[in-house]
Amino acid sequence: YFFEVGRRLGIDKIEEYGKRFGLAQLTGIEIGGEVKGSLSSRIETEKNGGIWYPGNTLQAAIGQGNTLITPLQLANYVATIANGGTRYKPHLLKSVKAHDDGTVIAEGKAEVVETISMQPQNWAAVMEGMERVTEEGSASNVFKDFFVKVGGKTGTAELSKGSNNGVFVAFAPFDNPEIALAVVIEHGTAGNRAAPVAKAVFEQYFQTKEIVDRYETNILNQ
DSSP states (O other), rough: OOHHHHHOHHHHHHHHHHHHHHTTTTOOOSSSSOOOBBBOOOHHHHHOOOOHHHHHHHHHHTTTOOOOOOOOHHHHHHHHHHHSSSOOOOOOOEEEOTTTTTOOEEEEEOEEEEOOOOOOOHHHHHHHHHHHHHHTTTTTTHHTTOSSEEEEEEEEEEOOSSSEEEEEEEEEEESOOOOOEEEEEETTSSSSHHHHHHHHHHHHHHHHHHHHHHHHHHHHHH
């Protein structure tokens, strides 16, 4: 399937949209030494004296070739899909609240980096696919009967030495996303191995959120 989609799109379009979704782009997060990564590119290959073959496009369509991206880029990428095409600059700090009444005393500003227009039927097809991954696909054994509906995608990153990396990206709740993440387990062999880590993160996030919401409600009612 991905080979055929990649063949129809062509490498230039794949590269264009990969960059628009933030892959192999500096995120601007507030730390030094961020790595940009790379995407498979016909233009860069030919610029360096190489030849771009049709088979290279097929490899790029499944994330192989010269594709190198970071976990943060993956998380921001899946968040952009989940929210309908708005890519934000990631920050480490969301807000600071007063210890006594929960008043927000400092807050990070949401900064839109890119807005990607998608045909509603195309976006719905991607979302349906990510829903089916957790309900009947490669991560269904992990998220079966989970108390929050999750959208996700398993992946495998091949290495030159040793077993493959396991990759899993996800967001939840499916119908009204609040959190998106990317889990990468070095030499984890497959994305299904990374899915339980994502599940544990979701459990902690939503259970903690419930406690915080209950505490803030009690404070306001006093």
